[in-house]
Amino acid sequence: xxxxxxxxxxxxxxxxxxxxxxxxxxxxxxxxxxxxxxxxxxxxxxxxxxxxxxxxxxxxxxxxxxxx
Amino acid sequence: xxxxxxxxxxxxxxxxxxxxxxxxxxxxxxxxxxxxxxxxxxxxxxxxxxxxxxxxxxxxxxxxxxxxxxxxxxxxxxxxxxxxxxxxxxxxxxxxxxxxxxxxxxxxxxxxxxxxxxxxxxxxxxxxxxxxxxxxxxxxxxxxxxxxxxxxxxxxxxxxxxxxxxxxxxxxxxxxxxxxxxxxxxxxxxxxxxxxxxxxxxxxxxx
Numbered sequence: 197x198x199x200x201x202x203x204x205x206x207x208x209x210x211x212x213x214x215x216x217x218x219x220x221x222x223x224x225x226x227x228x229x230x231x232x233x234x235x236x237x238x239x240x241x242x243x244x245x246x247x248x249x250x251x252x253x254x255x256x257x258x259x260x261x262x263x264x
Numbered sequence: 265x266x267x268x269x270x271x272x273x274x275x276x277x278x279x280x281x282x283x284x285x286x287x288x289x290x291x292x293x294x295x296x297x298x299x300x301x302x303x304x305x306x307x308x309x310x311x312x313x314x315x316x317x318x319x320x321x322x323x324x325x326x327x328x329x330x331x332x333x334x335x336x337x338x339x340x341x342x343x344x345x346x347x348x349x350x351x352x353x354x355x356x357x358x359x360x361x362x363x364x365x366x367x368x369x370x371x372x373x374x375x376x377x378x379x380x381x382x383x384x385x386x387x388x389x390x391x392x393x394x395x396x397x398x399x400x401x402x403x404x405x406x407x408x409x410x411x412x413x414x415x416x417x418x419x420x421x422x423x424x425x426x427x428x429x430x431x432x433x434x435x436x437x438x439x440x441x442x443x444x445x446x447x448x449x450x451x452x453x454x455x456x457x458x459x460x461x462x463x464x465x466x467x468x469x470x471x
Contacts (some may be wrong), residue, residue, distance in 0.1 A: 214305065
């Protein structure tokens with residue numbers, strides 16, 4: 197894997213993809229713990245967001261429940 | 265300078281924003297749904313690459329460099345739209361299930377016939393169709409993307425209208441259930457009265 201250094205020409209990095217960012221329990225814990233250091237919406241600071249796993253479970257449950 | 269593609273990007277982005285706001289409004293726990301915003305994050309990175317080329321900051325790139333990245337922007341915007349649409353549809357389906365849970369099939373058929381004849385089928389089809397599209401990575405031809413998104417935006421609106429129909433009917437259903445129960449109570453009381461009177465007559469006749 198390529199090791200980046202501060203000072204690399206940005207043109208060399210332009211075609212590097214941004215890392216994909218999983219929204220998981222660790223993200224939630226980190227956000228809540230470090231919230232005083234960053235600016236964000238109140239919902240996010242309080243950890244009030246769906247993690248990928250929570251949403252997938254909720255979604256499968258709702259889509260799998262037959263309508264009355 | 266790519267006016268047409270920008271028109272498409274702006275429209276899809278605004279449609280997605282509309283659905284994100286509607287989805288969060290219908291979220292009882294006020295939790296945010298970050299997945300479409302991640303797609304926007306990636307879209308923004310491709311916009312920067314395309315613009316770097318367009319404003320002349322990148323010299324040694326292929327002729328179609330900007331086009332290639334605008335196509336990627338459209339792909340991420342398209343997926344953000346379907347993530348947001350899926351979230352809203354799942355919320356609507358959950359609300360329909362919860363709203364009608366207290367009533368059984370026979371009661372619904374008698375007091376809300378449109379539900380079984382039309383609404384149920386449409387809610388089921390739309391929510392599952394949009395759920396299926398969320399998993400599709402291929403966004404199709406550039407000129408079709410906006411048409412597909414606009415069509416599904418209307419479909420989501422249709423689903424919201426169906427939910428409104430259900431929610432408007434729920435108080436009426438509760439009223440009907442209440443009046444049926446009070447009629448049943450009244451009948452039971454009359455039966456008991458009648459039985460008591462019969463027993464009284466029998467007792468007198470024996471005497």
